[in-house]
Every structure is written in C-alpha cells, then in structure tokens.
Amino acid sequence: MNYENLMKKATALSLENDRHIREIAAIDLGSNSFHMIIARIVNGSIQILSRLKQKVQLAKGLDKNGILDQEAITRGVNCLALFGERLQGFKPENVNVVGTYTLRSAVNNDEFLRQAKAVFPYPINIISGETEAHMIYAGVSHIQPESGRKFVIDIGGGSTEMIIGDNFTPIIARSRDMGCVSFAKHFFPKGEITPEAFERARRTALARIADLAECYQALGWQHVLGSSGTIKTVHQVIAANLDPDGVITAGRLDFLIERVLKFERFDELKIAGLNDERADVFVPGLAILSTIFDTFNIVQMRYSDGALREGVMYGLDQNFQVMNIRQRTAEGLAGQFNIDRLQAERVSKSVVQLAQQFHEWQASEFADEMQEIILWAALLHEVGIVINHKNMHRHSAYILANMELPGFDREQQRLLATLVRHQQNAFHSDEIGQFARYTPLDVLSAIRLLRLAILLNKSRQATETAEKISLKTDRTLWQLEFEPAYLTRNPLVRQDLKLEQKNLIEIGLELNVQ
Template sequence: MSNETENSRHIAAIDLGSNSFHMVVAKIVNNDLQLISKHKQRVHLASGLDDDRILSDEAIQRGLDCLAMFAERIQDFKEEDVRIAATHTLRQAINRNQFLSRAHQVIPYPIEVIPGVEEARLIYLGVAHTQPQAESMLVVDIGGGSTEIIIGQGFEPQLVNSLQMGCVSYTERFFNKGKLTEKNFYKASLAAEQKLENLSAQYKKRGWEKAFGSSGTAKAIREAIVGLGHDDGIITQDRLDSLIQACLKANNLNELDVKNLSDDRKPVFVAGLAIMHAVFKSLKIKEMHFSDGALREGLLYEVEDTFKYDDIRIRTTENLANKHYVDLAHAHNVKALASEFFVQSASQLNLPKRTTDELFSLLKWAALLHEVGLSMSLQGYHKHSAYILRYTNMPGFNSEQQLVISTLARFHRKALKLGEMNEFTIYKKKHIIQLIRILRLAVVLNGQRNDSPLPSVSIDISKDDEWSILCEDKDWLIDNKLLEADLNNEKGYWESAGWTLNIAHQPKPNTTEE
C-alpha cells in the first residue's frame, strides 16, 4: 500500500467457493478499475460437508489457513474496500457460524453468506463488466456445490436461477471412490437434466445472443478443448461429446489423460463436464465462450459506487411490496417516522460507525416491507412477514441482511420474545434490538392509518433500556384514546422485555408551562 498514489484506491473481493477460495485485488484510478492481482487456493470445502450438513474441523481449518494468507495481502485495506462472499457450502452448513466466527479472527472483514440468486446476480455482473456488450447474454457458472444460470441484457440480469448441483457434490454422488464408467457419467448428466427440466423452456423462449461460461469448470473445459486441437477454445456440443469420449477411456477420475487438465482439477472435472453436457442439451446451446469475469469480479464492481448502475435493492423491495399488496402510503409513513427517529437518536444508539449507514438502510427497507405477511393472514401477520422476508428471493441482499429485515418484521408488534431471535455474524444483536425499538414506535404511532398528521414527536434515550416519546403538545392523547390505549399496550410489551417506555410532554423551545 506504500506505493498507492493520492488519486488511486485499492479494493479487494474474496469468493469463498465450495471447491476454491478466490481473491482479486484492483486499483481505482480516475474512475477506472484496474486489476492488480488474482489469488486462488483449493480448499475443498464441500468435501468436508457430511450428510447432516456439518462442516468438518479439517475443512474449516483449510478455509482458515487460506484466509490467513489472503489477509496478509489486504491487511492495510479499509473495511469498506473489502467484500467477502460465501456461497453454497457455507449456505448449507448448519455450523457455518462456527466457521464465520473463527474466520473473523483471521481476516477482520465482514463475511456475507449470500443466497443462490444473489450469487447468480453477482456472477452475471462480473461477466457483464468484463465482456463486450451483447444484445443479450446467457451465463452458466458451474461451481463446486451449485450451478447458476442467468439471462440478462447489458448489466441487468433478467432471468436468474441457482440449482443445487456442482462438480464436487456430483463427484461424491455419482463417482464413488473415483470410479468412472459410461453408465455413471450419463446417470450424472441425466440427474442434471432433471434439475433443468422445469426451467429450460423458459430460457429457450427468452433466448440470448451470446453464451458465456464462467469459473473453474468452464475454464477447465475450455482448456481441454484447446488441448483437443480447437485453438479458439469455443465450447460446442460436438466438442463436448469428443471430450466426453476422451474422458471415458479412463476407469478412474485420477487416471484421466486429457491435455491441459491439471492434476488437482481431475477429481471433479468429469462431474462438471456431465453438468455442462446437460446444460447444453437442455438449453440447446450452440456455442459458449469462456469469461474470466465471475462472482469475485461482480463483488469487486459493487465495492465501488462508481460502478453501480442503480441500487438493485430498491427494485427488490418495491417489487416485493407490490407482489404482496402492501399499503404503500402507510408503509412510507412508517418509514418516514422510523427514519426521523433514527436520525434524532443516532448519537445515543451507540451503533458502530462502520455499519450505521447499512443498519439505517435495513431499517427503512424493513419499514416498507413489515406488512407483507398481511397477504397471507391478519392473524400473526408479523410472523408471516418474517417468514416471507427470510425465505423469498431478494436480489441485492445477502443472507444476513435478509435475516435482519426478517427479524425487524417479526418483532415490530406484539410480544417481544427475544429468545427467538436468530444469531448474527456481521451485525450485533444489541444493535438490531435498537432498530426493533425504533420500528415498533414508528408502527404504533402510525397505527390509526389516517391522514391526520401526528403532532411533533421525538424520542430520547436516557439509558440503553429506557426510552421516552416526547411531544410538544401536552394534550395530544386526550383526543386520541385509541392511540393512548395502543401506547399503553406497547409499554406493557416493553416491560415484559425488561425495557422502559415513557410518554412525556416536551415544551417547545423558549416557551414555559402555563
């Protein structure tokens, strides 16, 4: 970092994949992104995941050792200049928090566990930024545990899917102990076709101008095709068939005699090839080019606001609100008051500076979406909202951000059973509780759902668990008994959680009580 000039800035993105961990470092100079270095380490994380979805200590240690090496390269980077995303294996591992907490001791930057559709969106973004623009693109990324398939135009993904099939998981499932036969190869390919069965028609109907393959499997297939004498490296069905026949000459995965295929890729190559064969067959792909850009490049371009074409999360929340017929006028009123309370009390909330802006954004999105559960039922709708926001596809949000929004929706009303709160890895529980308090007050004060403006109200935090609602109008509740009853109920909920809520009169400045 000592050579960094005044008009440049270094950023990094790390992809914690199921087979390999990747890091890319770039420099921003005059709004231009220049790649400086790429680093790759095979960690075979997925092979350490057992049938009960427990990640082994050995696999965890391999991952930590790799992160320790990466940490040396970016030790002077600011937190906002580093983005780390974990994919399929850590999505699946039920003990992922064990890995994440230990990883934070090794590399002190937040690690996001991203949903499959978010992984797909970022992969597409990485390809789109590193390829000449086409009318429309198909992108296929076969990873260790999942396969992402995306159609988009320009920088906008339009059809996005993430399927649970990858070169590591399919190796373990179909090529036990490395045994390779024509039968188990086509059995693996057929299983992949079945995964694609319900979406292939939609992709073929939409169509694309150019197809790209990204990440390790596509790269290995491209290199093997070059080894077969096709110097352009373009992947076609005929060339795949030739490559399959070359592979089937071996009886074991480690005995593959394929030019340009590295020894460490051999154990998972055939499974990836079977999946690619199925993708070509199902989608009727004529030819595919390899793209160097993938998830890590997508992350890299999103680190710097200069390269964001718009905030996908705005569209996500708007689409979700419309889908569930949210009362947008009411939602915006709640959002406005919650925002006002957050700004008023920011200095008293004791939120960490590095995450204050992000927590503020999550609060506002939760305020807009807290009533999505009404589309299912009025009774217990806050729980329905929490479920929808936890498990629906929300492009632009990582798993923990989605969990925060879901948690805020879950606890925006009724009993505060805080023992039911999930654990967080990027954010702290005590900070999420502060947001819950703000959202609850914004909701209860807007509970009448009428056009009558609220009097001027503010909040004050005398100590962490004691909050006060202050109003300049000392008679504001006299004419609104329903709101008074709602606030008294809310005070009861706070008391049950060990908190205190006061309602007090605050005279206007430069005035005195009569």
C-alpha cells in the first residue's frame, strides 16, 4: 500500500471550520415513487435530516398514446402537497425538483405541472434521460467509496440508466425506456407470473440495450454498482436467502428467477427480504436486471445507497466536487465534533508506522481497504468526546455507526465503528461480531493496530514520538521493539503496554515488548 498517499489523505483535513449552515431539499419524481431528502450543509458536509418516500406509480397511469390519466396526476399532486407542507420556509434556490421518465414521456405533462403548481410552489424540472443518467452517476459517486472506472446501473419505474465513468466524470451515459412499473403493466397486466411472460420481458429488454454491449465492454470497468428500488430489493433478497454480503451475481439471479417462477401471481410472492410494497414490480425488475447481466457479461454488482435524489442534492452546492469522498466526510465530522486534529494526526502517524510492518492479512484482497479504514478510525476515534470522556469509545462507536457517512459502504461503516468501539479497555473477541467481507482475524488485527497507536499517544502534546518501532507478528503473538531507553524515558507508555498485555492474554493473544 502507498503509505505516503495514505498520510496525505490523513493530513488533508482542512483547518478551516466553516460554520455556515444551509438547509436544502432534493426531490425525485420517479415513475414508481416520489422521494424527498431534506438535509443541511454544515462544515462542508451534508447531514441528512429526513427522507420521505411515497409510492405513486405514475407510470401505471400512462397509456399507449402517452396520456397520463387523472388518477395518476391526482396521486402525484397529493404527494407534492404533502412534500410542500414539509418545505414551508425553504427558499426556491435551496429546493431542486426533477421529474423523470413518466413526466418526460407524458404528452400532457403540462397538465400535471399546472395542477401541481396550485399546491407546490417550487419549480419542477422535467429532465432528459441523459441528464437523469448523469445525476444518478453523481449520486452514486458521492456516496460510494469505490474509485476508478465504474459501471453504474439504475432500474427505475419507467426507464433504466447505464453509465460508465471515471471517479466523478461520466464517459458514456444512456437511458432506455424499460422499467419495473412499465414492464409490469405490459408483460404482467393481471399480476400473473408465467415463464413465457418473463421471457418476453427479457427479450424486449435485450432488444433495447443490445446495441450498447460492444461499446460498454470496450470501455471496461473496475466496479459495477446498482442503485434504486429494484436493485436494492434484489440485494436484500440475496442477503436474506443466500449470503449476507448481498452481492449480486449471475448465479444468484438465476436462483431468484427459478424461485419466483414457482409462484403464479405477484400477490402470492413470499420471499424473505422482499417487502410487500415491492412485490408487484419485483419480477419485471428481475427480468431487466438479469438481461443486463447477460448482455454486458457482468460478474458481480454491489448495491449503492446513492441514486438520482442524491445526485440532485449534491448538485445544489458546487463545493462537493471532492475526489476523495471519505476525506470530505472526515472533514465534516472533524468540524462538527471539534476533534483535536493534532492528536488525530499523532495517532494516525503511529497507525501508519505500525500498519506498514503488518503483513499477516488473511484476506489480502481487502488489505488496502482495511488499512485505510484503520487510518480513518485513528482520525475519528474521539468524536464521542463531545458527549463526555467517560465511555468515549462507546459514544464514538455509536456516532460512527448511526451517522450518514458518504464514502463508506455499510460494511466499511460497521468496521469503522467496531474499531473505535474497541479502542481501549478490556474486550472479548465474541463482542466484535461477524462481517460478510472481512475475516474475524483481520478485524482483530485491525483493532490491535489501532489500540497500540492510541496507547502510544495517550500523553497527547507531551508524547515523545518513537523514531523507530519494530513490529513483528504472527497469528496471536506480536513483538514490539522500541529504540534503546525509550520505555525508560516514558514510564506511562510502559505501564499502559503492560496493561495491554494483560488484556490480550485474557482473550488468548500475546504481546511481547522490548
């Protein structure tokens, strides 16, 4: 791992403490559901205040001639009236509302806008498919930790967006008219499930994306990420039935297809992880997703919490174009919780000094990822001190486990919280919990590295930095060697190391100190 670059990330936290607070709202008028996010910008970071979602299913009211019926318009307008109540007092420049596939397809969308204006005082922007794709990519990029080239797929109620990009920059973005609501209406009109209807849906989906396959595969990608309801539901069903990691693969999709085709109707679908409100769009969404996997030869996909509404939200402020999303998140937390940045930097330097000597990772493919999260844990381990010093490790873990942390997926956020939870005092390995991605021994090793780094800097500004620390490790025995006379000059460090030895012995681990 490039430790020089890692330390640059650690020390890049801005010393400015911008106290400007701005409340913003982002609304996505989708073909299946309307979503609203209320947030505020504090210290350069976004804090989510509330999320509202209402199933409207506009696409069900769109006929073959592109006319949106009055029942669908009424459902949408009533939802906007509800949103408008929550937005009282918001300035128009702080509210961004976008309409997607159904509204751009409806030839009478002006009638929807006219009726909406009577109850909702903010402008509604009906965006093109390509603009929607760009916003979805921005939403995923601002939330997910993956860097490099990404293939982002979003299956909505009326359209599907497919984007390949590098970091924050989309290279190719396409939107095609196929969605879980429109396909349900066309191929499963009475809610009946048959293999023939499922195959017709797949053939239609293939016809609409086949022309993209060669170009997209030529560009290639490092990561595949999926967003919005259909992919979220598939992720949840896989996690509940096959593997808690929820990773989507072609084989797992085949398992789900075989499972759902045993049912005859949408209202009979009873599968762990499938919410009742998604039952009527799950099967058509599955047909589209499986076709995308086959067409683009996708190996695996991870679910992303970021989607169109997050892209709309982050588009309200130009200051969010930061290449390292975790850095931006850490900056916001450092300002919000008044972290002692000098102490955070001291602990971070010690973590890097120790981690670069550790080579015993069991899951080597996650070694770089784990070491970077250890660094962020070193930077943020004291966030809980704002509550009080007593049980700070518990307060810090609670804050990091429950806050919105753009740049960290859920497994990474759990690891971050787990590391700071066990940063001090005695602990038992069975308290750590199981992870889908990381091995128990690797998590335990990460905890040990962080604990040692914090221990070496307990004296804060009075800390004498050890110029040379040698760390040799195997599965249970670690050997720590300092420069001559260091422990003699630092009796408190020596005392704390003896206590750490005792704590480790109680869980079957050893630490030799010289």
